Each structure stands twice: as structure tokens, then as C-alpha cells.
Amino acid sequence: MTVELSTWGRYSEPAMLILVSLAPGPKHGYGIMEDIRAMTGTSMRAGTLYAALNRLEHQGLIKPVASQDRRKPYRLTATGAATLRDQLTSLSEFASMALSRLGAG
Amino acid sequence: MLWMLRLYPRAWRALYEEEFRAVLEQQRPTLAALIDVAAGALDAHRHLDERTGRPRSPIATIQTAILTVLCAYAACVVALMHFGTLVDDGPYAFNMAAGHPGPLLELDLGNPLSAAADALAAGAIGAALFLLVGGAPMAVTAWTRAPHRRRLFLGPPLAGVLMLVPPVVTLVAHVMSNGAVSTTAIFTAGTLLGTAYTVWILACVVAGTAAIVRALGRDAVDERRVRFAFLPSVGVAASLVVMTVATVAWGVVAHFRAPSLFDAVTLQAGHATVLWLVLIVGLMAGASAIAVRAVLRSAPLCAAFS
Numbered sequence: 001m002t003v004e005l006s007t008w009g010r011y012s013e014p015a016m017l018i019l020v021s022l023a024p025g026p027k028h029g030y031g032i033m034e035d036i037r038a039m040t041g042t043s044m045r046a047g048t049l050y051a052a053l054n055r056l057e058h059q060g061l062i063k064p065v066a067s068q069d070r071r072k073p074y075r076l077t078a079t080g081a082a083t084l085r086d087q088l089t090s091l092s093e094f095a096s097m098a099l100s101r102l103g104a105g
Numbered sequence: 106m107l108w109m110l111r112l113y114p115r116a117w118r119a120l121y122e123e124e125f126r127a128v129l130e131q132q133r134p135t136l137a138a139l140i141d142v143a144a145g146a147l148d149a150h151r152h153l154d155e156r157t158g159r160p161r162s163p164i165a166t167i168q169t170a171i172l173t174v175l176c177a178y179a180a181c182v183v184a185l186m187h188f189g190t191l192v193d194d195g196p197y198a199f200n201m202a203a204g205h206p207g208p209l210l211e212l213d214l215g216n217p218l219s220a221a222a223d224a225l226a227a228g229a230i231g232a233a234l235f236l237l238v239g240g241a242p243m244a245v246t247a248w249t250r251a252p253h254r255r256r257l258f259l260g261p262p263l264a265g266v267l268m269l270v271p272p273v274v275t276l277v278a279h280v281m282s283n284g285a286v287s288t289t290a291i292f293t294a295g296t297l298l299g300t301a302y303t304v305w306i307l308a309c310v311v312a313g314t315a316a317i318v319r320a321l322g323r324d325a326v327d328e329r330r331v332r333f334a335f336l337p338s339v340g341v342a343a344s345l346v347v348m349t350v351a352t353v354a355w356g357v358v359a360h361f362r363a364p365s366l367f368d369a370v371t372l373q374a375g376h377a378t379v380l381w382l383v384l385i386v387g388l389m390a391g392a393s394a395i396a397v398r399a400v401l402r403s404a405p406l407c408a409a410f411s
Contacts, residue, residue: 047145070123
């Protein structure tokens with residue numbers, strides 16, 4: 001089962017970036033922000049990050065990992081990984097189609 | 106920037122406060138970061154359950170949309186009350202008496218000024234009827250399901266009584282002082298007393314609306330009633346749009362057909378100035394836009410149930 005992120009309005013893109021950031025392994029909030037900055041060159045701010053984290057956690061796409069630190073790490077769940085795979089496949093298909101159109105023009 | 110954590114709901118803070126604090130401590134307090142945290146807090150209040158800190162269920166989101174429409178209706182009622190002061194005793198009334206622009210609430214489609222006023226009245230009556238159809242079952246359910254909130258239903262009538270207190274006090278003072286105290290002072294906009302009375306009316310409407318919103322809040326109403334009330338709330342939103350368009354049309358027609366209506370240099374009640382009309386239309390348009398946005402966002406959720 002996967003979740004349709006495109007229905008999340010302005011939080012769909014931040015949610016996708018968080019899933020990508022957590023794909024290699026667990027990270028805490030600030031780690032996710034730093035990783036997204038390194039990946040995209042743009043920063044995701046704290047308010048947006050936690051609004052998206054809340055939705056992802058509620059939908060069962062990510063899960064907190066037990067930690068002694070007050071900075072709680074999160075990890076991807078199986079549903080989260082499947083959702084990310086679906087989204088990336090759709091994006092990849094769209095990109096291929098768009099590139100082929102560009103080539104045809 | 107840490108003080109902004111207090112803007113978030115308590116249930117949200119119970120889940121995320123510690124880690125969010127750690128992130129904020131590492132972030133530079135720029136204006137953009139402050140706005141982002143404020144927007145996050147607003148989002149949390151709008152979309153999260155107050156008890157669990159988790160996103161609300163679709164039915165709770167629909168209920169929030171219905172209550173948003175109710176608040177928009179209250180704002181339009183305030184605007185309509187002030188529109189009434191423009192036309193009831195002012196130059197418009199004198200012009201009507203002189204037979205110039207036409208009667209206010211008489212069906213006369215040949216007269217655009219009258220037609221606009223009729224459309225406004227139709228919108229107001231329509232909104233009230235839709236509100237009654239959708240709101241009455243919700244109110245009855247809330248009354249029986251949440252007895253501890255019953256006293257909140259006293260809010261709107263109490264607010265109505267409190268709105269009448271200043272005019273009654275003024276009238277008593279007028280009689281006691283043998284006419285030395287003016288009875289119209291509190292109705293004169295732009296003066297200290299007039300402004301104070303406008304603020305008083307706004308406070309009463311806000312308090313009355315807040316009470317009824319709380320009475321019809323989560324847990325007080327079941328899913329069936331909420332789903333039933335959605336369609337009437339769409340009707341209320343549409344009626345508010347009709348009221349706004351009719352008020353704009355009235356203003357435009359009045360401006361060309363009876364320009365003397367806008368000659369008043371003061372904001373005295375009963376004198377239609379362009380500024381006063383713009384304020385009224387602005388309030389109506391803002392409230393209508395919020396109502397329409399709320400029902401449009403909830404429509405897909407409601408359709409998913411059927």
C-alpha cells in the first residue's frame with residue numbers, strides 16, 4: 001500500500017524530500033534539513049519540516065527511532081519506501097516522456 | 106525564536122517540542138524563519154486534532170469548514186448591519202422619499218439600485234435559511250450529546266442583549282439629563298463614542314460566534330449531521346458571494362445614479378461615503394472568500410464519503 005503525496009498541497013514536495021533524505025538511513029530533524037540543503041541547494045525551514053514530518057508519521061511513512069538524545073531520529077517504514085519508489089517511478093516516467101517530446105521537437 | 110513554540114497547540118508540543126527546540130536552537134532567527142514557524146503553528150491549529158496532535162480525520166476537517174462558514178456568516182452580518190446604517194436614515198432614505206433612486210426592498214427590476222438591494226436582501230435571507238437547515242440538526246445533536254456545553258448556546262442571545270446595552274444606557278441618560286445627552290452620539294461613526302460602540306458590537310459578535318462554534322465543536326456532533334450540514338454550508342457560502350456582489354453593484358449604481366449619496370464628508374451613520382462602503386464590501390468579500398475556500402477544500406472529502 002502506498003500514499004498519494006500530491007494531495008498534501010504545499011507539503012507534498014517537502015514530504016517527498018524528507019522521504020528521499022531518510023532513504024539511506026535514520027536522521028533527526030536538523031540532519032534532515034542539512035541533508036536537503038546538500039541535495040537541493042535550498043533550505044527547508046523548521047516550521048515546514050515539522051508540519052511535513054507530522055503528516056508522514058501519521059500516515060505511517062516514517063517512524064521515530066528510540067533515542068536517549070532529545071533530537072529524535074526518524075526512519076523510513078516499508079510503506080514509506082514503497083511510496084517513495086512509486087513517486088520516483090512516476091517522476092522518472094514523466095521525465096522520460098518530456099525528454100522524448102523535447103527530442104521530437 | 107524559542108518563544109514561538111508557545112504558538113503551537115499543546116498536543117503538538119507534547120509530541121515534538123523537545124526536538125523542535127533543538128532544531129530551532131541551531132537555526133538562524135531570520136524573518137523568513139519566523140514566518141515559517143508562525144505558518145507551521147497556524148497549520149497545526151487548523152489541521153491537527155487538539156487532543157492527539159495528529160492530523161484530523163476527514164469528517165473533522167469538514168466540520169471545521171462548516172464552522173468556518175458560520176464565522177464568515179457572522180462577519181457578513183456585521184457588514185450588513187453597517188450597510189443598514191448607510192441606507193436607513195441617510196441621504197438614500199431622503200432620496201427614496203423624494204422618489205429618486207427607488208425603494209430599497211421593493212421588487213422593481215427596472216430600477217438597478219432597487220434590484221441590487223433586493224439581491225442583497227435575497228442573499229441575506231438565503232444565507233439565514235441555509236444556516237438554519239444545516240445548523241439546526243447540528244445544534245440539536247450537540248445539545249443532547251454534550252450537556253456540559255449547553256450553556257455555550259446562551260452565547261449568541263447574550264451577545265445580542267449586550268449589543269443593546271449601550272443604546273439603552275444612552276437612552277436612559279438622555280431621559281435623566283432632560284435631553285442633554287445625545288441619543289445619536291454612539292451611532293456616529295468616526296467619533297470616539299461611535300468607534301467604541303462599533304468595537305463593542307464586533308466584540309459581542311466575536312464572543313457569540315466563538316461560543317456557538319465551541320458548542321458545535323468536535324465530539325458534540327456525529328458524522329451523519331456533519332455530512333448533512335455540508336451542502337447547506339455550500340448554500341451559505343454561495344449566498345455570501347451573492348450578498349457581496351449585490352453590495353458592490355449597489356455601490357456602483359448608486360455612485361452613478363445618485364452621486365449625492367456619497368457627498369457626506371463625515372462618517373456619520375446614515376451617510377454613505379465611499380470609504381465606509383469600501384470597508385463594508387472589504388469585510389464581506391474577505392468573509393465570502395474564506396467561506397468559499399473552506400467549502401471547496403472540503404468538497405473532495407465529502408464526495409469521498411458518498
